[in-house]
Structure formats: C-alpha cells, structure tokens
Amino acid sequence: EDQVTQSPEALRLQEGESSSLNCSYTVSGLRGLFWYRQDPGKGPEFLFTLYSAGEEKEKERLKATLTKKESFLHITAPKPEDSATYLCAVPDTKTSYDKVIFGPGTSLSVIP
Amino acid sequence: EAQVTQNPRYLITVTGKKLTVTCSQNMNHEYMSWYRQDPGLGLRQIYYSMNVEVTDKGDVPEGYKVSRKEKRNFPLILESPSPNQTSLYFCASSFGGGNSPLHFGNGTRLTVT
Numbered sequence: 001e002d003q004v005t006q007s008p009e010a011l012r013l014q015e016g017e018s019s020s021l022n023c024s025y026t027v028s029g030l031r032g033l034f035w036y037r038q039d040p041g042k043g044p045e046f047l048f049t050l051y052s053a054g055e056e057k058e059k060e061r062l063k064a065t066l067t068k069k070e071s072f073l074h075i076t077a078p079k080p081e082d083s084a085t086y087l088c089a090v091p092d093t094k095t096s097y098d099k100v101i102f103g104p105g106t107s108l109s110v111i112p
Numbered sequence: 113e114a115q116v117t118q119n120p121r122y123l124i125t126v127t128g129k130k131l132t133v134t135c136s137q138n139m140n141h142e143y144m145s146w147y148r149q150d151p152g153l154g155l156r157q158i159y160y161s162m163n164v165e166v167t168d169k170g171d172v173p174e175g176y177k178v179s180r181k182e183k184r185n186f187p188l189i190l191e192s193p194s195p196n197q198t199s200l201y202f203c204a205s206s207f208g209g210g211n212s213p214l215h216f217g218n219g220t221r222l223t224v225t
Binding site: 031032034036041042043044045046049087089091092096098099100101102103104105 | 116143145147152153154155156157160162168170171202204209210211212213214215216217218219
C-alpha cells in the first residue's frame, strides 16, 4: 500500500516567522496530492490540489509545492489564526484511486 | 449552502447496542466515504462508495457496515459496537472520487463503554 508521512509532527512558530511543512509519499503514478487544514473539533477543510512535479499553488500566506517524492507547504509570515493541523493525502495507486491515504498531520501553533 | 451533514455530533453508548451515524450531502456528489480519526493514527478510511449500491472497503472496515441506497445519504452502521470503536468519525464526499477534493462533515464523537 502507498504511504504518506509528514514532518514535523508539531511546529511552534512566532507570529511572522516563516517555515515549511513536509509531506512525503511512496506512490508511483501520482494521481494528485491534497492539502487540508483541520481545526480542533472540526472536519478537514480542503486547501490545495497538486498534480505534477513543479506545480505550485498559493492562497494568502500558504504556498504548496510538489516534487516527485514530496510536497511542501510553505507558510509566510504566519498569524495566530493559521494555527491548525495540516494534513496531506494521496489516492492509493496500488489498490484503488478511490481509497485515499492521509498522512498523520503536522500540528502548527503560531504564537502572538 | 453546500455541506455534508452528520448526526449525531456526540454519541455515548454501551457495548453491543446497535447504532447508526447518518451522513447526508447536498452537492449531488457521486463519491462518499467514512473515516475514523484516532490520536497517533490519523485519518483512516473505513468504507467508500462511488455510486448508489456500490460500496468498497477501506483500510479499517471490520465491525462496520454501510449502505448507499440514495445518492445523498451514506449511513455508517455499527451492529455490535465495542470499546475499540471509540473514535471521532468523519463523513466526506467528492464530485470525482478519491482523486478529487473531499468535503468533510463536522464529525461524530463516539464513545463506547
């Protein structure tokens, strides 16, 4: 089965301190990589989809990039409201594309 | 408003007492799926459905049943709940299957004593 790992497990940043989250995957023939944001007690909320190496997507202070084996979520000058758990996910290419595998997530805390 | 609605939000039950968690979406999505989320284990897929009357097992289907009799509804059934099914459950839907963005409900926190 394909696997998805994320690092770091938790990240604590000062407001304005930029950083990156990593998502590594072991799929061959990637059929899309998805980033989600999850606030405590709520369902994940879709952020980005990336389909091919070199692709980039941006939304406010977030930028997602994709290489052949990993994706990065760059957070520029974060604010406290960016605090959340960030999840990445890929369709399983070994069994069925309709099985979706999620990484364990990175819990981000932004301190004022 | 486009949404996935799960009920109930919180449920406490006892071992062996059958229960159903409902899920409904108003976006005319073909694909629906159930996940459980546990600390340290992340989101794991229980079952998914690509269309009415078509369901498939995810990674952790044991102890669960689903049905898809209508496009908008995808209930999760625990026929004989056990304490190891205590978890946070999410229903999700998408337009185009597993390689399309998922829309999630707000979750059902289940406690089995």
